[in-house]
Each structure stands twice: as structure tokens, then as C-alpha cells.
Amino acid sequence: MKKIVIVLILALAAALSAGCVSDNGGTAQTNDDPLIGTWGIIEPIENAKGLKCDVTLNVENKGGTLTNKFSDGVVGELRIVWNKDEGKDNSYTITYFNALKLSEDGKTMTASSGETFSGGNGFSGRWVQNIDESAGYQREFVLNSDGTGTQYLYRGDKISKNSIICINEVDGYLYEYDNVEELTFSDGKMTDESGMVYSYKDGVWTWRDTESPEYCIFEFNDDKTGTSTYYLRSGMTSISNFDWIQKSENVRSVYYLSDLKAVINSDGTLTIDGFSSDFKKL
Numbered sequence: 001m002k003k004i005v006i007v008l009i010l011a012l013a014a015a016l017s018a019g020c021v022s023d024n025g026g027t028a029q030t031n032d033d034p035l036i037g038t039w040g041i042i043e044p045i046e047n048a049k050g051l052k053c054d055v056t057l058n059v060e061n062k063g064g065t066l067t068n069k070f071s072d073g074v075v076g077e078l079r080i081v082w083n084k085d086e087g088k089d090n091s092y093t094i095t096y097f098n099a100l101k102l103s104e105d106g107k108t109m110t111a112s113s114g115e116t117f118s119g120g121n122g123f124s125g126r127w128v129q130n131i132d133e134s135a136g137y138q139r140e141f142v143l144n145s146d147g148t149g150t151q152y153l154y155r156g157d158k159i160s161k162n163s164i165i166c167i168n169e170v171d172g173y174l175y176e177y178d179n180v181e182e183l184t185f186s187d188g189k190m191t192d193e194s195g196m197v198y199s200y201k202d203g204v205w206t207w208r209d210t211e212s213p214e215y216c217i218f219e220f221n222d223d224k225t226g227t228s229t230y231y232l233r234s235g236m237t238s239i240s241n242f243d244w245i246q247k248s249e250n251v252r253s254v255y256y257l258s259d260l261k262a263v264i265n266s267d268g269t270l271t272i273d274g275f276s277s278d279f280k281k282l
Contacts (some may be wrong), residue, residue, distance in 0.1 A: 033084065035059050035092055035262070039270050043277035057094075057272075057279060066096055068114065076114030079176070082262075090264035094272070097168070097258065100127075100141070100175040115139060123166070123175045149177070160194045179256040183218075186250055190218070220244060226254070239274065 041055040052071040058064045059082065066078040078096040085091040099112040102122065109117040109127050117127035120143065129139040136155065143149040147166035152159060168176040184191045190198040190205045198205040198218060205218040212233045220226040224245065230238045240256050247253045261273045270279040 031061050033061075034090065034264055035082065035084075035270075036061060038282045039279040040282045041275065041277050041279050042269070045276060055275065055279075056282075057270075066094075070114065074114035076112050078112045092262040092264075094260045094262050095258055096260065097176045098164075098179065100177070102173045102175075109141075111139075117141060122172060123169065143175075151179070160196075162193055178258070181254045181256070182247065183252045183254060184250055185252070220252075228254075 036059050039057040039059070044052040044054050046052050054069045056067045056069070057080075058067070059080075063079065063081045066080055068076040070076075079099065080094050080096045082092055082094045085093060097112075100117075100123070101110045102108070103110070106122060107118060108130075109120060111117070116130045117139075118130055119125065120127035120141070124143050124145050127141040127143065131138055138154045140152040140154070141149060141164075142152070147169075149164045149166075150161055151164055152161045163180045163182070164177040165180055166175055166177050168174075181193050183193075188200065190200070192198070192207075196207045196216070198207045198216075200206075203219070205220075206215060208215040214231060214233050216228060216230045218226065218228050224243055226242050226244055228240045228242065230240075232238070241259070242254045242256045244252050244254045263271050265271060265278070268281065270281075272279065
């Protein structure tokens, strides 16, 4: 499920043109919009390993980038598009794109989180993260030629996984994807693709780790939307919104959304959902 990509990307199609109306009902951006420019996070984020991350949002008229620079030298970058929310002053929706990029020689694949992988053949085969054992975890992508695939996260003897679907491929070097998951319901329990079993109580489905304080909650709404909230042992929380469809009597397909809500505050700072610190214009 999406919790395995909690790297600080939040975590993280064609660019929209000025003067157009967006597909989601928002108003397309203009050159003089106050969101346009470069924004830097005020207080760098610190993850569970003690690494600090400086986040920079570069907003242009037709899109932009969200860049994460970690204190160990790893740099990740996400492409974004954005819309001004209709009828709301200084309120925006920022859509980011999870991506994989191939090196010129095709031997290395880099994720938008900055991690590197090796072993595959183009956007197919098994790509394993290049990382030393002291990291305590390792990611892996298994990509199929039809644009589908699976993402794995290994942490000791625990394995998490979720499906991915290619939504855009550019000249064989850039692969942008969405995270999806199938949830199975049986005997009053819900099971995700990783084999984690959830119990139902008070309108939510909950899984709890028996060896740590970590737990995850799923909430499904009648309008075919929902939210999953994952509480890590480090104290961090990852919230993922999704759309869902009833694929069969006992299976729901969950499509995780890549939208972030953002608001420019009266003091000129920028608040983006999911970030523990506001941003200021550089």
C-alpha cells in the first residue's frame, strides 16, 4: 500500500496551459498568480533516521517541481501541475507525479525520492535498490512490459507491497506511475496486498503491528472516496486519500491520489497539507 512510499515526497500528463479550465473544475493558473515562484520550507523535516530534508517548491506558469534535498546528499524531484481552487482565494490543488528515470546507459534507475536501483532492463524486470545493509530497509520494483508492476519494501522479515500502473512514459527514459491496491474482504476481515489483516470497528478498518506502536486505519466513504492513515513508530503520520471501486463482491480496488492542498496565508507563507512546516518565498 501507499505507506511504503512515505519517503518525504508526499512520501511525492500534460502541463496545463494558461487561460484554460482544469479538468477538476479549478481555475487554470496565470502568470501573475502569487503561487508562482520558488518556495523553501522554513524548518527542514527530520525523518526517523535523523536525516534532515530541505524541500523546495518551484512553481511555474505551466507546472513546476518539488525537490527534496536530504542531509546525506540524496536529492529527489517530482514534477507537479497545479490549479487554483475555484471560488477560494489563495487556495490551490497541487498534483505530483511519482516517477522513475533511467540513466543514459540504462544500468541505473532513479526514483523521484532520489533512491537508485539496478538490475532491470529498461522499464521491465526486477530493479533492486542500491543501499547498504545498515539502512534497515530496501525497496524493489518489478516492472512488466504492459505498464503494470509491483513495488516492494523489505524491513527485516517484514514485506510490504503495492501495485503500480504506468500513466506516462517519455522516450523510454521517464516512467510516471500511480499507486493502486486491491483489498480483499472475507469473514469480517480486510486484507491488503501485503497480507496485513484489518478488523472493523466504529466505521473504520484498523491494523496494528504486534511488535511496535505502528498501526493503519482505512475509512471508506459512500461517494467512493476514502482515506488511509498510517502511524509510524517514529511519531510521523502519513495520510493518503483515495478513490475506490467495488471490483467484485469481495474485492475493492483503491486508487491513491497524488493531490496536495495548499493555501497562501495572510503573512505570505504557504501551507501544504502533509508538511510539518510552512514554506516561504525565496
